Amino acid sequence: MKKEIFYSVDTPLGIRVTDILLRLGISASSYGYEYLRCAIILAYHDPELTVYATKTLYPTVTRLCHAASVGSVERNCRRAVERAIYAGTRTLYEYFGNITPTHHPTCAKFILTIAEHLHKQDMQSQNE
Numbered sequence: 001m002k003k004e005i006f007y008s009v010d011t012p013l014g015i016r017v018t019d020i021l022l023r024l025g026i027s028a029s030s031y032g033y034e035y036l037r038c039a040i041i042l043a044y045h046d047p048e049l050t051v052y053a054t055k056t057l058y059p060t061v062t063r064l065c066h067a068a069s070v071g072s073v074e075r076n077c078r079r080a081v082e083r084a085i086y087a088g089t090r091t092l093y094e095y096f097g098n099i100t101p102t103h104h105p106t107c108a109k110f111i112l113t114i115a116e117h118l119h120k121q122d123m124q125s126q127n128e
Contacts, residue, residue, distance in 0.1 A: 013118070017041055020114055021080075024095075025087030032076030035061050036111070039077060043115035050115075053108035074107070081110045 017040045018028075026033055038061045043050050049057040058070045058077075067073045084092055085104045095113055096105055105113065 013041060013044060016118060016121075017044075017114070020091070020117075023089065023091040024084040025089050025092070026080050026084050030080050030083055032073075032078070032080030035065055035067065035073045036077045036080045038065050039111045040114050040118075043111050044118050047112060047115060050108045050112040053111075057108065057111070077111075078107045081105075081107050084110075 014037070017037050021033065021037060021040075022028075026036065028034075039057055042057065042060060042064075049060065054070070054074060058073045061067065061077075062070050062073045065073070081104075095117060096110075
């Protein structure tokens with residue numbers, strides 16, 4: 001039985017992802033913004049998608065966002081991640097520690113780290 005995939009940016013989760021991306025320096029006009037937002041929401045619901053991102057996550061994002069190809073989704077997500085890394089915002093260092101343009105997380109790791117951060121926030125709010 002295939003798992004139902006849920007993706008919506010109008011949910012509280014979608015709004016939180018949008019806020020994080022903006023704080024990381026990735027604006028809505030950036031290449032890959034929509035794909036990255038979709039990928040983070042999907043990874044939040046199913047972290048296993050990031051294990052083989054090119055075989056599972058990017059094709060799913062391609063289908064849900066009506067993108068031209070898996071390659072364009074991967075490339076544009078990578079561009080958005082690089083934009084955040086070169087912007088070097090304080091939020092970026094809170095999530096990923098000491099990174100540099102030559103030593104930074106992969107796109108899949110970036111997506112998974114943000115999804116895990118959102119899970120942590122949810123767990124903390126449930127414990128309060």
